[in-house]
Amino acid sequence: MILLNEILSKYPKEQEYLIEILLEYQTSKKNHYISSEDVASISKYLGVPESQVCSVISFYSLLSMKPKGKYVIQVCHDVPCFVNDSTSIYDKLVEILEINDGETTKDNLFTLEITECLGRCNEAPAMRVNNLVYVSLTPAKVEKIINDLRGEKK
Amino acid sequence: MINFKINNIDIACEENTTILAAARQHNIDIPTLCNYPDLEIKSECRVCVVEIDGRKKLFTSCSTIATEGMIINTNSPKVLNARKTIIELILANHDASCTACPKNLNCELQSLANKLGIDDNRFPTVLEVKPLDNKNPVLIRNINRCIKCGRCIDVCKNVQSMSVLDVMGRSKDIEITPAYGKFLSDEYCVYCGQCASVCPVGAIIEKDDTDPVWEAINNPHLHVVVQVAPAVRVSLGEEMGMEAGSIVTGKVVAALKYLGFDAVYDTDFTADLTILEEGTELITRVTTGGTLPMMTSCCPGWISFAEQRYPEILDHLSTCKSPQQMFGALAKSYYAEKMELKPKDIFVVSIMPCTAKKYESQRVEMRIDNVNPDVDVVLTTRELSKMIKQMGINFESIEEVPFDKPFGITTGAAAIFGATGGVMEAALRTVYEIVNKEELTNLDFKSVRGLEGLKEAEVELGGQKVKVAVAHTLENAKLMCEQVKAGTSPYTFIEVMCCPGGCIGGGGQPYGTTKEVRQKRIDAIYSVDENMEIRKSHKNPDILALYEDYLEKPNSHKAHHLLHTYYHARKK
Numbered sequence: 001m002i003l004l005n006e007i008l009s010k011y012p013k014e015q016e017y018l019i020e021i022l023l024e025y026q027t028s029k030k031n032h033y034i035s036s037e038d039v040a041s042i043s044k045y046l047g048v049p050e051s052q053v054c055s056v057i058s059f060y061s062l063l064s065m066k067p068k069g070k071y072v073i074q075v076c077h078d079v080p081c082f083v084n085d086s087t088s089i090y091d092k093l094v095e096i097l098e099i100n101d102g103e104t105t106k107d108n109l110f111t112l113e114i115t116e117c118l119g120r121c122n123e124a125p126a127m128r129v130n131n132l133v134y135v136s137l138t139p140a141k142v143e144k145i146i147n148d149l150r151g152e153k154k
Numbered sequence: 155m156i157n158f159k160i161n162n163i164d165i166a167c168e169e170n171t172t173i174l175a176a177a178r179q180h181n182i183d184i185p186t187l188c189n190y191p192d193l194e195i196k197s198e199c200r201v202c203v204v205e206i207d208g209r210k211k212l213f214t215s216c217s218t219i220a221t222e223g224m225i226i227n228t229n230s231p232k233v234l235n236a237r238k239t240i241i242e243l244i245l246a247n248h249d250a251s252c253t254a255c256p257k258n259l260n261c262e263l264q265s266l267a268n269k270l271g272i273d274d275n276r277f278p279t280v281l282e283v284k285p286l287d288n289k290n291p292v293l294i295r296n297i298n299r300c301i302k303c304g305r306c307i308d309v310c311k312n313v314q315s316m317s318v319l320d321v322m323g324r325s326k327d328i329e330i331t332p333a334y335g336k337f338l339s340d341e342y343c344v345y346c347g348q349c350a351s352v353c354p355v356g357a358i359i360e361k362d363d364t365d366p367v368w369e370a371i372n373n374p375h376l377h378v379v380v381q382v383a384p385a386v387r388v389s390l391g392e393e394m395g396m397e398a399g400s401i402v403t404g405k406v407v408a409a410l411k412y413l414g415f416d417a418v419y420d421t422d423f424t425a426d427l428t429i430l431e432e433g434t435e436l437i438t439r440v441t442t443g444g445t446l447p448m449m450t451s452c453c454p455g456w457i458s459f460a461e462q463r464y465p466e467i468l469d470h471l472s473t474c475k476s477p478q479q480m481f482g483a484l485a486k487s488y489y490a491e492k493m494e495l496k497p498k499d500i501f502v503v504s505i506m507p508c509t510a511k512k513y514e515s516q517r518v519e520m521r522i523d524n525v526n527p528d529v530d531v532v533l534t535t536r537e538l539s540k541m542i543k544q545m546g547i548n549f550e551s552i553e554e555v556p557f558d559k560p561f562g563i564t565t566g567a568a569a570i571f572g573a574t575g576g577v578m579e580a581a582l583r584t585v586y587e588i589v590n591k592e593e594l595t596n597l598d599f600k601s602v603r604g605l606e607g608l609k610e611a612e613v614e615l616g617g618q619k620v621k622v623a624v625a626h627t628l629e630n631a632k633l634m635c636e637q638v639k640a641g642t643s644p645y646t647f648i649e650v651m652c653c654p655g656g657c658i659g660g661g662g663q664p665y666g667t668t669k670e671v672r673q674k675r676i677d678a679i680y681s682v683d684e685n686m687e688i689r690k691s692h693k694n695p696d697i698l699a700l701y702e703d704y705l706e707k708p709n710s711h712k713a714h715h716l717l718h719t720y721y722h723a724r725k726k
């Protein structure tokens with residue numbers, strides 16, 4: 001895990017680098033989130049009030065102040081996926097993970113999110129797990145992906 | 155000059171004037187909601203939209219600059235419909251239980267809805283009720299009433315440099331809250347109440363403490379005394395429908411007696427006492443090489459700010475308690491003895507222009523017996539007006555009455571505590587005469603008066619030229635603190651008040667405080683001063699008698715115990 005200070009020291013102490021810092025740090029962090037301590041350090045470094053840092057984080061769905069699972073699963077809900085039955089994909093995930101949109105499993109392994117277009121409409125329905133996009137999904141395929149990821153953990 | 159038309163009326167205005175400003179200059183009324191005089195233009199609410207000939211969409215008049223030849227309609231059917239729809243949409247996401255809201259009849263949203271003829275809403279409510287932020291002793295935030303105008307964010311950030319509040323979330327999920335969705339607390343809010351003072355609706359309000367006061371008044375075992383701050387006598391009239399700047403000192407006393415208080419005293423008395431204590435402290439610091447510059451300590455918002463943000467400069471703060479707390483301490487010691495009452499049978503109420511005073515009165519340092527607060531309840535000017543209205547007092551016609559003794563005589567120096575620069579001027583009048591052992595020929599230190607954010611003066615003290623400064627708003631206080639912290643402050647004595655204009659612009663004052671209103675209250679304060687028989691604190695015979703009788707001399711051991719305090723860094 002990279003320390004926040006290492007990331008901060010790469011950037012000039014200017015407000016305009018706030019989003020870049022937030023993104024880089026969140027990606028590097030295991031639970032993909034910015035904690036209140038992180039906000040305080042970033043606020044101090046850039047001289048931007050804590051309330052404003054929180055405001056920026058809360059504006060972007062990509063940024064989070066809540067810890068997320070090791071695998072963040074984003075199911076596309078836009079029209080091309082929707083007409084190709086993305087609902088059954090989402091429902092399957094809800095069934096096997098026992099969580100809803102925005103929630104994280106108790107073992108902190110998975111976070112489920114509904115998202116906008118992932119750019120793979122020709123192979124809909126699609127979902128993304130961290131940086132990897134899976135396409136032409138069926139409920140059975142989804143079950144296998146999850147089982148594989150669970151297996152990886154062991 | 156720019157020439158154009160609004161509603162077929164020829165208008166001429168300076169370049170770079172907004173349509174709204176031009177309309178108002180010509181007495182054409184365009185309704186607004188997020189807009190507030192002296193604050194940034196936000197164009198959040200869209201209520202002020204107008205139609206401009208030849209353009210398809212509507213424009214917000216508060217942020218659109220008028221240009222040559224424009225033909226503007228402020229009341230076309232399209233505009234009226236848009237305006238009405240906007241208010242209806244806001245109301246659909248607003249806790250509109252008006253009679254259960256302290257802002258009832260004082261609410262800008264309510265009066266706008268009324269003005270636009272909205273008595274029914276086409277849209278069903280979409281409000282998701284959220285919990286109140288009411289865990290602190292001073293302010294209640296009710297997010298269910300918030301209309302997201304952004305005024306509170308603006309004052310807190312740009313006037314007070316506190317940045318406690320900001321916009322969280324996006325689109326329909328927006329909420330205005332402190333960082334991390336937390337509640338207001340003394341770790342990062344100074345309770346100045348400036349946010350409450352500009353909120354157009356009932357989303358930020360001071361805690362109503364009138365109930366315990368009614369109870370005390372009706373308790374036959376309690377001797378209930380009340381003190382009135384200098385700034386209240388030039389503002390309470392506004393709540394009662396009088397002109398801004400009306401001086402209503404005698405009426406306030408009469409109304410308080412009518413409400414049933416056993417004795418009505420003037421905080422001006424302990425303001426005079428503050429000058430003797432603080433002036434003596436300053437002279438000691440200067441002559442014995444103490445920590446300088448010394449900074450004033452009457453303002454609890456400023457004290458909180460220093461404790462939170464500048465703990466390293468706390469020894470620059472005068473150790474004097476504020477006049478409110480000096481009064482409380484005396485009431486439960488000297489006064490109790492004199493009246494042959496037990497301190498616990500005396501109930502002290504303060505009427506203050508300030509919300510932060512509620513917090514100050516609850517500090518553990520403000521208890522001379524280490525258990526019970528010296529000041530039991532603090533009410534704002536607005537809360538007092540509520541009590542007066544409840545009792546059906548006809549304020550304008552009530553016969554004036556003087557303050558009670560033994561704290562009866564006060565001076566012009568104390569009166570001006572209510573305006574920015576007033577404490578400095580009062581202190582200079584006294585310190586000058588004591589140090590230089592000569593009478594001041596001109597009592598008016600005009601350079602420290604007025605609404606300029608930072609003011610300076612130079613005085614000769616003991617053959618030395620000494621520089622002093624006055625700052626109001628925390629944004630300006632910050633500049634002073636940075637200098638002090640860096641060791642580059644050229645000043646010997648600095649007055650700091652947290653609210654714009656000083657206490658007359660406090661967070662507990664009547665709503666609608668603008669620059670113009672502040673100036674009127676300030677003018678009234680200085681006219682009170684001018685008309686006082688005695689205008690220097692050290693010439694107040696009752697103060698001198700108090701020292702003779704009880705406190706011995708300024709900064710004596712006894713005075714230290716009762717009238718001075720200490721500060722501590724807040725964890726952050």
Ligand code: SF4
Pocket residue numbers: 309310314316317318319342343344345346347348349350
């Ligand atoms: S009371 Fe003052 S410091 Fe606290 S949130 Fe309101 S404006 Fe900001």
Ligand code: SF4
Pocket residue numbers: 299300301302303304305306307330349352353354355357358
């Ligand atoms: S709390 Fe009041 S001032 Fe602040 S955004 Fe809401 S309505 Fe506006």
Ligand code: FES
Pocket residue numbers: 185186187188189196197198199200201202203214215216217
């Ligand atoms: S007053 Fe113009 S947009 Fe709110």
